[in-house]
């Protein structure tokens with residue numbers, strides 16, 4: 001390793017999932033010489049941003065997420081028109097659950113405050129008619145239908161942002177594991193060290209390492225962020241023969257979330273013909289470096305849910321395909337997007353803890369982090385909810401009215 005280092009950049013971004021890739025793109029757009037480092041192969045399956053589908057929806061119980069989703073939806077469209085292919089398939093979105101569920105009540109209020117048109121339907125026959133006889137609304141449940149929904153293609157989308165960043169001059173390197181970040185002298189005063197003995201210098205650095213955030217930030221700064229990795233599984237189920245078409249986006253089948261116990265989400269038949277994604281929102285604590293790939297999650301609660309909500313439409317023998325992934329949970333399920341502080345001051349930004357709902361926000365997180373790096377402040381997003389300091393004030397983080405749902409996702 002030479003004392004001058006292996007290269008000098010305006011910004012070094014560590015971790016090339018959706019957040020790092022969007023950030024590298026936004027920084028390059030702002031003319032910053034950007035280096036994006038990834039410890040595995042690009043587009044690997046060991047983190048959180050791989051696979052075939054992620055939901056985009058504007059319905060959140062918290063007031064501060066919907067405006068971010070609205071901006072993200074525009075940025076997704078801009079990026080795909082810039083690259084020339086599609087990563088975003090639009091559908092409606094429906095949230096269902098017991099009518100008295102606190103999160104659902106909060107979600108209605110949040111849509112009203114944010115002027116997001118929402119159709120609340122309590123009548124089973126209307127829901128059935130709207131979605132070609134697929135959904136059955138159990139007694140006492142309610143359905144909320146919004147226009148902004150849809151499916152994002154994660155691996156393809158990460159590749160898209162990486163390509164756009166490269167076009168704008170970013171340097172991308174994979175199989176480069178960062179093991180240390182240190183304060184150095186001069187303008188390029190952030191020194192990033194790799195396990196292969198290289199050192200890169202940057203004026204600024206961004207840490208977007210997903211489930212590895214707690215480990216890396218702790219080793220660099222001694223700050224222990226309450227970000228818990230969860231091992232989670234997505235399952236695809238076979239639609240009964242002859243009904244496949246009714247579950248397609250072309251027939252208006254929505255992305256969906258079901259609140260209460262179990263907390264379920266899903267997407268239309270799209271990536272695998274005849275299979276619909278229906279998954280449990282949650283998982284079990286894991287060490288991202290020692291994953292138990294052989295561990296099978298129980299799908300009993302998903303089966304019962306399918307029998308209740310899609311009776312006679314989806315086969316509940318066993319899921320046809322299961323894929324593993326990781327969530328990075330914070331205690332309040334809000335993101336962490338902040339300056340690291342301490343000896344690094346505003347020169348290192350951390351963006352992690354996306355708590356199983358970050359993918360849709362990738363482009364807006366990229367924009368916000370790039371502004372933090374370039375301007376030192378952010379326009380248009382209320383950053384106070386994402387501060388590291390909130391866990392010092394209260395280990396549970398931001399107060400939530402819908403506590404029934406928050407942190408119900410960790411299944412031990």
Ligand SMILES: Cc1cc2nc3c(=O)[nH]c(=O)nc-3n(C[C@H](O)[C@H](O)[C@H](O)COP(=O)(O)OP(=O)(O)OC[C@H]3O[C@@H](n4cnc5c(N)ncnc54)[C@H](O)[C@@H]3O)c2cc1C
Pocket residue numbers: 014015016017018019020037038039040046047048049050053054055056176177178179208209210211212216232233234324325326327351352353354355356357358359360361
């Ligand atoms: C099953 C599942 C379903 C989901 N569904 C949705 C959904 O429907 N809608 C939604 O909005 N969100 C969803 N999410 C959440 C969303 O996918 C994540 O919030 C998002 O992908 C997190 O991206 P990231 O860039 O923070 O992390 P990652 O994608 O994990 O990227 C971090 C990267 O950093 C790299 N790295 C780690 N350590 C180092 C190091 N020391 N040096 C160099 N590189 C390093 C890792 O290898 C990795 O590539 C889902 C997540 C899962 C798992």
